[in-house]
């Protein structure tokens with residue numbers, strides 16, 4: 453299929469970076485459609501670790517990367533990411549295009565988010581504090597600054613004037629915190645335009661042309677379905693729609709042209725930030741997995757919360773995304789267990805629950821129902837064919853497939869390129 457979406461089916465960090473990197477080898481174009489630098493997609497090349505936040509992961513394969521209209525961009529981060537990649541031999545200049553419709557994350561977004569998280573106290577969402585939510589708020593409130601606004605100095609000054617005077621009122625009177633200087637923001641943005649201006653365009657046209665020429669386009673989802681603002685565990689979600697359907701609006705592409713949806717899921721579950729997490733494991737077991745699995749946020753460095761595989765979560769994701777197949781990652785991390793609990797359903801107030809609840813108050817009352825699947829107790833990180841996996845590891849994968857209702861297309865057994873099994 454020429455247009456493929458890779459989407460996270462849990463709470464982010466499913467290994468989308470690794471799966472995109474694998475599929476990007478065969479793609480012409482890799483495109484981000486939502487989110488911002490709250491994402492952290494990690495790829496190891498030999499002993500070198502690369503974590504990209506805004507630039508599509510395909511850049512590591514030398515593929516043209518598009519930053520789509522549905523994204524929110526912190527240009528300071530983008531310039532740092534570009535410099536970091538370039539210093540390590542990855543050519544970025546000339547290899548990215550940025551949608552003129554993408555919204556910008558500005559200094560006041562980060563300040564306001566920090567204030568709001570403090571103010572929420574024990575109801576804090578545990579955001580990445582990258583200004584994501586406030587930037588999407590401004591987009592919805594129709595006062596955002598978009599990439600295309602940087603093109604003309606007068607337009608930019610005019611728009612900034614209006615929005616900054618409003619933000620300063622808030623900062624001064626509501627949050628009692630220092631205000632921001634519109635001239636500084638203006639000048640910084642003009643410098644950014646000098647740097648990135650040539651890459652700014654209507655990226656939807658590039659996607660259209662590529663598909664018309666029969667090229668392969670890969671859409672790189674960020675975060676995960678459970679962090680989707682409409683379908684995730686609201687309000688403990690991000691402020692965009694990671695769902696595959698967002699490719700259409702976030703890129704400007706007919707939904708009829710999205711050919712294939714590959715869902716990614718860890719062989720267990722993790723989440724960073726607050727919110728209910730039915731299969732969260734005891735901290736003692738989680739601690740034993742955290743170091744070997746590298747279970748620390750690649751954006752914020754926070755220790756991830758870890759739980760058993762939850763089929764209720766991934767089944768809901770399979771339905772919402774229309775998953776054609778599932779890529780299971782980090783299977784090797786389960787090698788230490790004699791028996792592996794898999795959540796096959798929930799019970800709430802003594803009753804069986806058939807669908808993952810939309811309301812977190814209900815989710816918080818759900819008790820996971822576990823089935824114990826036999827563990828394989830061996831190192832599988834060198835296996836490259838499904839048939840060569842220990843029978844019990846095959847059994848684990850097949851059971852997930854059955855519970856989720858989507859065929860498994862990939863199994864990843866290590867962080868290095870090549871440590872993957874294609875079915």
Ligand code: IMO
Pocket residue numbers: 460463464465466490491492493577578579580581582584585673674675676679688689690691723724725726
């Ligand atoms: P990748 O693409 C894991 C989580 C944050 C927080 C919530 C809201 O690497 O899978 P935000 O800053 O987006 O307003 O925070 O969403 N979150 C992620 N968790 N992986 C991600 O991205 C995430 N992006 C956001 O931890 O709970």
Ligand code: MG
Pocket residue numbers: 464465491492493494750751
């Ligand atoms: Mg991540």
